Amino acid sequence: MKVNQFKPWVGEEEYKEIEGCFTENWITEGPKSKEFVKQLLDLTGAKYGVLAPNGTLAIYLALRAIDLKPGDQVLVPDFTFLGSASAVEMAGGVPVFIDVNKENFQLDLDSAEKFINPKTKAIMPVHIYGTMAKMDEVMEFAKKHNLSVVEDAAQAIGVHYKDKHAGTYGDVSIFSFFADKTITTAEGGLVVTNDKKKYEKLLYLRNQGRIERGSFIHPEIGYNFRMTDLQAAVGLVQLGKLDQIIERKNKIKDYYFNRLSKIKEINFFKPFDGADWIPFRVGILVEEAEKLMKYMSENEVEVRTFFYPLHKQPCFKYLKDIIPETLDSKNYPNSIYGYEYGICLPSFPTLSEEELDYVCTVIEKYYE
Template identity: 40%
Template structure:
């Protein structure tokens, strides 16, 4: 299968979205009631929701300020006798520290589920994300690096995990073309039309990745003289794909409002899970790095269709807001 080849895995299972895919991954690994799954505090809410829907308990870890991904040191602190899995998220196309995460998992006998929803094209130590843990899951939502409108893909080397995910996603059937259901499953199926779109997108992936990497380099060059605009340091072991181009500034809300008036769309980082209204009271710990990064983070226009002139315009508006000279 084309996507399995891209990731470097033996198997890939298409699903209707990555949230359903993460749920299937957890259930296929036997994660459920009485288990804890450690996830980052800074992530899209589907990471936590999938754990809860699987019947397990999400435990939050703080993030690394250089990558915005889960901090291995914080993970170590959160492991308990109930911990069953680690779920690193490759946030905004930047790989988590998989070397450290996998080492922790081996040391404690845990499984690793990679939330690679935002990670198409990203690599860690020359290996594609989503192919390093026991199982990974990608998103093909409308704004992702490659898209099928909606959709997702599970990747694994384990034939049993693949088999369980296939059964779960298709009403619990163990054989195609029959109406005998040995398990209680769901309708998480990917359509033929989505598959056709996805295959077409894969033929353009190298071009899309090149465009996105060129865009962030132009952003960096145009904003390099601004000490109050900071880019994440990243990790030299990771070949990142800037799904979003992110900056840290003192007042992201005010800058975002200024850019909006100039016709430039931006968005704030994902809201920290421990501050989500629907999870109020669930976590009492403090997550200082997450709070600091969220309080300064702003995502700039990041489409692969952006022109150089458009990026220069965005950068000039940032300079206008900060009172700097014309580019």
């Protein structure tokens, strides 16, 4: 048996909804995009939202909306996908890495404190692996240091901390709808804010510096960060399936917990009290991660490591001339631990009972 790391759950229903774009002859951003944004705002409770081509560009837009200036520093967890930090560079800022905690790899504010300086403009909590950072503490920290907050909730649609949806604590926040996210539009993103001025700025930035399409007068500098109704059609169907996706992902997580917690060498990723968890991936932490992953691959189970620490990424070597301490491994023990010990198990909604049983059997055999 071969088990993939991830498969998006798309099919006949999404196909039918896309067909509507052709029968109604509207393929660019239009009625379906408008409805998709409306439903996303209903779900999250955010006041304003705009679509973006993907999560990375959504972060870029969010950073522009908080008026990031060249050279401004943004505190970004060392343990996240590259896009969280490359978008900071794209917006003219400097990503400064902070460590994460060892239980669930959300940002660590004690580490953040060490990097505060007069150039620090913003902090970016990244809600990693489908659960959330302690946003009440992040907001307090941001207030103390006069920082803007940009939540990277790429992996956290549907997730709450203390009854507030991810992305509704910060000044501007983003979600991604890439194929492996909880809901997908193939590629896609959303930027949300509760601030009308920032929303207006986002509208100009994403639509060629104007609010209305069809006009050739552009009051502001802006670009094209639109999505299409073809993608929004997929998103609408996916949103309709969200409850089923959450239920299935949680069943998968419980299955792994029940079977694998009997193996004393395995530790699990654990969310904070008060935070939901819609497992973006089910993560386990083991001492011999590399060996176990090799064994699983040989048995045709596709596994992934956890994120590679950003401070070690070759592309960020240039930071040595700007803020050398952000490349010093001494500052990131937990992020390094995550990479060295973490394994992402297959955990997508259409994973069958037989596949789940097979993945667990392979792991059990390794430890026998």
